[in-house]
Amino acid sequence: xxxxxxxxxxxxxxxxxxxxxxxxxxxxxxxxxxxxxxxxxxxxxxxxxxxxxxxxxxxxxxxxxxxxxxxxxxxxxxxxxxxxxxxxxxxxxxxxxxxxxxxxxxxxxxxxxxxxxxxxxxxxxxxxxxxxxxxxxxxxxxxxxxxxxxxxxxxxxxxxxxxxxxxxxxxxxxxxxxxxxxxxxxxxxxxxxxxxxxxxxxxxxxxxxxxxxxxxxxxxxxxxxxxxxxxxxxxxxxxxxxxxxxxxxxxxxxxxxxxxxxxxxxxxxxxxxxxxxxxxxxxxxxx
Ligand code: OGA
Ligand code: MN
Numbered sequence: 653x654x655x656x657x658x659x660x661x662x663x664x665x666x667x668x669x670x671x672x673x674x675x676x677x678x679x680x681x682x683x684x685x686x687x688x689x690x691x692x693x694x695x696x697x698x699x700x701x702x703x704x705x706x707x708x709x710x711x712x713x714x715x716x717x718x719x720x721x722x723x724x725x726x727x728x729x730x731x732x733x734x735x736x737x738x739x740x741x742x743x744x745x746x747x748x749x750x751x752x753x754x755x756x757x758x759x760x761x762x763x764x765x766x767x768x769x770x771x772x773x774x775x776x777x778x779x780x781x782x783x784x785x786x787x788x789x790x791x792x793x794x795x796x797x798x799x800x801x802x803x804x805x806x807x808x809x810x811x812x813x814x815x816x817x818x819x820x821x822x823x824x825x826x827x828x829x830x831x832x833x834x835x836x837x838x839x840x841x842x843x844x845x846x847x848x849x850x851x852x853x854x855x856x857x858x859x860x861x862x863x864x865x866x867x868x869x870x871x872x873x874x875x876x877x878x879x880x881x882x883x884x885x886x887x888x889x890x891x892x893x894x895x896x897x898x899x900x901x902x903x904x905x906x907x908x909x910x911x912x913x914x915x916x917x918x919x920x921x922x923x924x925x926x927x928x929x930x931x932x933x934x935x936x937x938x939x
Contacts (some may be wrong), residue, residue, distance in 0.1 A: 653682070657885040659789035660902070661688035667732045669694050669894060672704045679896075680708070683767070684844045688784050688858045688885065693892040696771050696918070698725040705920045708767050708896075709928070712758060712921035718829065728770070728906075729916035737914055748824035750814050751906040753854035754785070756881050757921050760811035760831045760855045764901040766924035771775045772889045774916040782917075788849035789899040790878035794928030802850070802874065804839040806860040806935040813874035836933045837859060838874075840900045844927035849901035850878060851933055860935070876878065878903060887918075900929065 654663040662682060667675050669691055682689055702723060705711050709724035730738045731747055738745040752814040770782065775825070792797070810833045815823035822828065840851040851875055859867035886907075887895065897904065899921075909915050924930045 656688060656690060656887075657784075657786070657883075660680040660686055660786035660884065661690070661784065661885050662686045663690040663692065665692075667691060669696055669704055670700050674706060676707045683708075683896060684842060685899055687788065687898040688773065688785055690887070691894045691896075691898045692890065693770065694894045695892070696894060696919070701725060701769065701771060701918055705767075705769055705922050706929060708769075709925055710923045711861075712761070712765060712923045714758075714761065715823050715825070723920075726917055726919050727773070728919045729758065729773075729914070730911060731774070731914045731916055739913060740911055743819065743822045743825060745911065746815070746819035748906065748907075749855070750818040750822065752908065753814055753817060754875055754903045754905045755814060755854035756787075756851070756903050758838060758899070758923075759853045760834055761923075762834065762929065764834075764836070765921040765922045765926070766928045767899060768904075769894065769896045769897055769920050769922075770841040771894045771918045772891055773918050774914050775889050776909040776913040776915045779907055780820040780915045781888050782895070782904055783884050783907060784897060784902050784904045785879050785883045785885075786849075786901060787852065787878055788842075788847050789902055790874075790883065791848055791850040794850075794874075794877060798847050798877075799871075802870070805836050805870075807838050807852065807856045807871070808860060809834045809836060809855040811855060812856045816855040817854065818865045833857070837935060837936050838932050841929060842900065843927065843932070847901070847938040850874060851900065852878065853903065875903075899926065
């Protein structure tokens, strides 16, 4: 195992993810400990990718009644069905641009993501990196006054908020407005090793019980601290790369690339459940 960053992340050799079931205990242990796992030279087709996801839990389905739908592979891609690339004005490209804001996935859903498994499919000749930071390391390093201030904070998350930052058109899409606000505690303790992490994302639109200006200031301060340049691992994709990350202890963002070139990554999220410590970030209901 080779570290990706002094604080987090490892490259794991010697595992063919087509045999992930055999190695799952080791993979899961590394996931809990290191937050970002890189596997190179993999050959994941959709079925194998989904099977790998199911080892971690239930594959996320972004529908109101997920039980009525079947899990399927989704593509983070600027490729249209006809094989051409999306125009710069297309609202689907706006979603990809919103991925360039620091975030953790699906905090706006009734149950957020535990993990994302991203696999390179088609890469541009330059750019298009995915960057990660450890919100566990950031939480550890925050000044005590800030930790005390944030420890019991509850954050408000809304999908429209992150889309609005990029495009009012993307923010107005039904698939975005359909999700009502969610609230999660700002610190997620890992249920296996007790390590706490800041739980924050581009979807955060406010702080419960705080005025808008004060809340915004606090959120911006936390994101700025967490994403200082020295805290970032920037992943330059190669063909065959697969990355699995812990959404409870990281933030990530995509980087721009020449949009006249295709960039396609296969992606699935796994929904967090009680065994992943979800109960610990649920706000305590008012008495
Ligand atoms: C994602 C994501 C960033 C990227 O798949 O959730 O944010 O680099 N991707 O495409
Ligand atoms: Mn994402």
